[in-house]
Amino acid sequence: MTQTRVPRQRAIIDRRALDAAIAGHVEGKGAKARPEILETLRDALAAGRAELSQRLLDKPSAGHEITAGHAFLVDQLVRVIHDHVTSHVYPAANRSSSERIAILAVGGYGRAEMAPKSDVDIAFLHPSRRTAWCEQVTEAMLYFLWDLGLKVGQSSRTPSDMVKMAQEDLTIRTALLEGRFVWGDRPLYDEARARFWAEVVTGTERQFVSEKLAERDERHERTGGSRYVVEPNVKEGKGGLRDLQTLYWIGKYIHPARNAAELVDAGLLTQPEYHSFRRAERFLLAVRCHLHELTGRAEDRLTFDFQKQVAERMRFADRRGKSAVERFMQFYFLQAKRVGSLTGVFLSQLDQQFAKKRARTGLLAGFSAKPRQFKGYTVFGGKIAAPSETWFKKDPVRLIEIFQLAEAEGLEIDPRTMRQADRDSSLIHDDVREDPRANALFLDLLCGKNDPENGLRWMNEAGVFGKFVPDFGRVNAQMQFNMYHHYTVDEHTIRAIGFLSKIEKGELADDHPRATRQIHKVKSRRVAYVAALLHDIAKGRGGDHSILGADVAEDLCPRFGLDEDETEIVAWLVRQHLLMSATAFKRDLTDPKTIEDFVGEVQSLERLRQLAILTAVDIRAVGPGTWNSWKGQLLGELYDASHERLRLGHMRHHREHRVAARKQAVREDMGAKATIMDAFGDLFGDAYWVAEPEDVIARNLVQYSVAREIDEDLSIHCEFDEDRGATLVTVIAADHPGLFYRIAGGIHLAGGNIIDARIHTTRNGWAVDNFLVQDPVGRSFAEPDQLARIKKSIADAIANRGELVPRLAQRPLPRARAKAFDVRPRVLFDNDASGRFTVIEVNARDRSALLNRLGRALFESQLIVHSAHITAYGERAADIFYVTDLTGSKVVDDARKEAIRAALLEAASDERQAELEPA
Structure with a gap:
């Protein structure tokens, strides 16, 4: 330019x-x-x-x-x-x-x-x-x-x-x-x-501006709608080069400027803003050049597999708590944020210039609407503005006040005032941070009942948020280098607060029915909002962000005006904000020990309500598609069981009562087919009746009776379950060693991804195995041809038709760019999580053959898998197995555990995958 x-x-x-x-x-x-x-x-x-x-x-x-x-x-x-x-x-x-x-x-x-x-x-x-x-x-x-x-x-x-x-x-x-x-x-x-x-x-200046801005909005929507998506498009994305070019095109068309420097003479940018324009442009152009050099083509997407290489070429280095690539991407997002700020003030100046040129005619000639005064501020056209250039200098607390008023009154911040707030944000020192009025205003904004998300986003764009809460400033534009998180930490946090506000207003009741009810039962709604703000506040500090974040909460909550009880529960929520999701997704919720351990940590209904709400908004704010009905169901089951335990002081029914109640409920659900219960119900042990939901038991019994009636050695039934957001695949076959890993391999070969598995054996030797299946990125797996492919693939795998391992190794990674990340396999044993089973957790790079290989390793280690729970966090998979040895006992011998660990690590390793892949 x-x-x-x-x-x-x-x-x-x-x-x-x-x-x-x-x-x-x-x-x-x-x-x-x-x-x-x-x-x-x-x-x-x-x-x-x-x-x-x-x-x-x-x-x-x-x-x-x-x-x-x-x-x-x-x-x-x-x-x-x-x-x-x-x-x-x-x-x-x-x-x-x-x-x-x-x-x-x-x-x-x-x-x-x-x-x-x-x-x-x-x-x-x-x-x-x-x-x-x-x-x-x-x-x-x-x-x-x-x-x-x-x-x-x-x-x-x-x-x-x-x-x-x-x-x-x-x-x-x-x-x-x-x-x-x-x-x-x-x-x-x-x-x-x-x-x-x-x-x-x-004569076409207004038309050009209008069309270019419409074109820009459409482009932003096409490329992710946020400048904080973690794989940005350097050219076309929000906050990218095209946004800067759009400013230049508009300025040149209106004025006509020969280069970007002349936008200063035209009054559209100040000199410091122009220098900021050039800095952002220089950096983004350099990133684009590095991308072209690395790829050998006109590539503008800064994907994970190139971020490390560009960071290295641009000489970013590791620092304590932050890798070079995370520091590079944080700097990238700071430039993108600056582009957004420049766009706002530029368009505001342009609008003002147009307004001066606009001449009124007819009956309204000579009439103009008068701005009104509101608490010292100027309000006009739905925007609130500072009345003078020295407004914030006279009282820096006003830098907080204006955003709180905008949220409470449903107003936008005038872009020129945003420019002023950005300039004057350096006035915020410890005296402002400790000011009770400033903190009360901030808490009112954070807990606002109108639109706190937008109010906080404006505050962040102006640089005021990070100055007033320096701990938040440390995560400003901070990227998390993984495929699970879609946004930077600050954007994720602000989105979580936005989802919390929507839940409180009842706008997400279909997806979050419990949270929508519980938010109105908590003792302090302020706790919910402050916990959402602080749950990731300590990321990038080189330690456990949950523990470090709890320390930050203990310092900040009293400053914000929370009392001692509120501070204590916020600190607990930050420390344990991953507890509920980890328990729901990684543990067997039908195992009483799971509920007892969870309740032992939670200890009160108030904590449970608050934790459930925080868990929902945290997952939802990770990115589009991260929340689904299966996660909602698991969290709901954990909440209901824990709520009952906390409310009564004990579980309502002991095991025998639970089995009897479950049998009676299934009998009632089956109606005319209840006679099947009399014929086959006793073949299933108590563990089956406790583990499986009533609707699944009813389906299993019908399938089992049909299979026996036609003397079928292998029965495979696939049915999409809308409530669970997954396909239930039930396999009934004569039980034999290795059945689990073969079924898993067959499902994977058909393109399915197992998210949950329960393995049962009837008293007369038949395996009844239930699998919940989605596609590799968590979407439904329900088309007739998909279900037919699963059936055929499972049958082929069980019958050993074709070499299973080489075919699995040839399947692509579920997420094509997963190889950009270093995921070191880990194996953890837990003999305290269950009364009957040893719980083994394997963390490794997600891949199509992983569950099959791990299942085979467990089989070869002479272990019986009773249930498996599979969770994917972007490129990383966490596979949890409830196992016993061949005698039905836990695995306690240290030497045995080390041998099992070695087998699982070999199965999970990238080197093992490379050996299996064809040359």
Whole structure:
């Protein structure tokens, strides 16, 4: 945007030397010299790119210099090619006035911002409808550019064509807006440029602004809707290069500015804001250049597999608690945040300039709405603004007050006041942080009943949030380098508060019925909101963020105005905010010991309510699709069982009573088919009746009776269960060793992902195994062809038709970029979590064959799997097995446990996967 001078130009390309070399080829071979000329041009392009690649390594943040260097390299090649074609290929001694060509660089090439693999966008201008000479020259130049391997976007038009098409097409108008003369007939270019501004731009300024902003909003929605998505698009994403370019296009169209620096003279940016504009642009351009270099293509998505490499190339280093890639991405998001702030103030200034130009006519001429005063602030057009430039300096507590008033009154913050708050946020020192009024205002904002999410987001964008709560400032723009979290820590936290507000207003009752009821029963709603704010506050500090966060809570809660009891429960919630999800997703909820241990930690109904609410909003705020009905059901089961235990002081029924009650409920549910209970009910042991829900038992009994009636050795039933958000796969077969891992392998081969498994054996030796299955990213697995594929695949696996292990190894990772992460396998044994079973937890990189391989390792270790619970956290899987040895006892011998650990680690290792994959 601001033309950057390229240093040491001849080290990139020497046009005079290139001209001389081409002339030498022509002198020696004449018209037959094209291959030699093309080879010379190729060498020049390769040498220029190599020079710029080295410069990028030497100065890894020099985005402007490198992109300008690539544009300069193409400029010189285009000039050399033009001169060669017009002098040697199609020379014309006495050209007519129609035989003229002007070459324009447009788009990113026109801005002189070209990454290594950017397209070359060129416009060929000629005075009138194409003459033979103009067509020949244009075609010859294009063939040279194509043969050089450049991806060329080209047009060939007269000035009249150009004007007509620009009037009709926003994309063409935008490309021509930054058209730059490269070579050829300068008067022709000047004529076209004058006509463009006179006939296209004049009078269409408002329309252009409106269309560009609509285009921007659509682009943001397409690329994730937030500037804090953890795999951002550097070019098209929110807070990316295209947002900066949009500001420049709008400013240039309105004023007409020749470069971004002139936006300051136009009053759209201040000098410090312009410098911030250039810093963000320089960094983003450099990141884009590194991406192109690494991928060898025009890649603009900063995906996990390239983030580490770009961070290394840009010389970010590890620090205590934060890896180099996390520090790099935090800096990236700070730049994206800055782009958002610049956009707000820029558009506000633009709106004000338009308003001054707007003339009223008719009956309302001379009338203008008056702004009103509200608690000293100016309110106009739904926006609240500071009344003077010194407003915050006179009382810095007002930096908190304005956001609280905006939330309470349903107002937006005027962007110019956002600029002022950003500037004056440095006024917030300890005296403001400790001020009781300031903290009361902040707590009112945090717990606001209108829209606290937006109020806090504005506060964060203005830099006030991080200054007032420095612990929050430490996680500002902090990325978590994994595939589970979709947003930065600050964005995740603010979204969690937004979901909490929606739950309290009843807007998410379908997904969160318990939380919607319980939020109105808690003793302190302030506890819920402060816990949501602080639950991840200590991430990136090099320790357990839950424990460290509890310490932060104990310091901050009294400052915010919470009493001793509220402080105690907030600190507990932060310390234990992962307890409920870990118990629900990793433990057998039908095992009484699971409930006893959970209740022993929770200890009160108030804690249970608060923890359930916090767990729901925490999971929901991780990202789209993270919350699903299966997680909701598991958390609901844990909540209901724990609520009963806490309310009564004991479990309502002992084991025998629970079994009897379950049998009676199933009998009633089965209605006319209840006779099946009499025939087969006693074949299932008490553990089965305790473990399985009533609806699943009813289905199992019907399937078992049909299988026995037709003398079926293998019965497989697949049925999508909408309430659980998963497919129930039931396999009934003669029990034999290794059945579990073979069934798991068959399901995986069919493209299914097992999220829960319960393994039972009837008293007469039949296995009745229930699996809950989704697709690899947690969506429903319900299409008829999918279910048929599961059945066939399981049958083939059990019958040992085909080599199971090699076929599993060939399946792609559930998440294609999982290899970008280092996931060290871990195996944990717990003999205290269950009264009957040893609980083994395996953490490893998620992959299609993992459960099958782990199941086989357990089988070969002579263990019986009674249930399995599988949870995926992005690239990481946590597989939990409830096992006994062949005698039905727990595994207690240390040497035996070490042998099992070694077998499971080998099965889970990446090296083992690599051995199985075909060469």
